[in-house]
Amino acid sequence: MQKKKIQRRKQILRDTILTAVITLLMTVVIGSFFFKVITVQGFGMIPTLRNGDILLVQKNNEFQRFDLAVFVNEKNKTQVRRIIGLPGEKIAYKEDILYVNDQPIDEKFIVDEVNESQRNGKNFTEDFTSEDLTSTKIIPDGYYLVLGDNRSYATDSRVYGLISLENMIGKIYS
Incomplete structure (x- = not known):
């Protein structure tokens, strides 16, 4: 027993x-x-993300404006940046206001930084249009315009151009 x-x-x-x-x-x-699990490298997404933050990335190919996208850049490095422009859109920044298809859009995630910059007599985001970056007014199908939240220091679409869907890994899982 x-x-x-x-x-x-x-x-x-x-x-x-x-x-x-x-x-x-x-x-x-x-x-x-x-x-996929990644570690943030660099300071391009401050204050939203910090160097060394560990993130869970949901692999997919469906993105919306302001998603935190993870992609492979032209130097084959994994980066996290915020999606600002979607395929078929015309993007412009003028005096720290984002315009999508000529309509102003609020960027609530950087309000404090924009206000601080303007108090110091500077724009937080330098003026540009999607045409300045790509020589075409409209973002082509399969491409995205991405910016870092730390606009003064981020390397993003203003430097390396649009990101293709093929280079996208996914978005930050929240």
């Missing part, structure tokens, strides 16, 4: 461990198809 109890407990323990191992392996394998 005592021997059967011990054998039963061992079997339960083995089954529990086996279930845990299988669950862990499935989570890792399935998760690698849908998610």
Whole structure:
């Protein structure tokens, strides 16, 4: 009787461990198809993200304005930047106001930084248009205009141009 109890407990323990191992392996394998973990490198997304922040990236190819997108840049480095312009849109910045198809759009995530910059007599985001960056007024299909939240120091579409959908990895999972 005592021997059967011990054998039963061992079997339960083995089954529990086996279930845990299988669950862990499935989570890792399935998760690698849908998610990626990255570490923020640099200061281009301050104040939203800081150097060294660890982020979970949801792999997908559907993006909306102001999503935090993760992509591979022209130097084959993974970067995080905010999507500002979508395919088919005309983008312009004028006196720190974002215009999408000639309509002003609020950027609530950088209000404090814009106000501080203007108090110091400077624009937070230098004036430009999508045409200045790409020599075409409208962002082509399959491309996105991205900017860092730390506009003065970020390397983004103003430097390396539009980001193709092919170079997009996904967006920050929240």
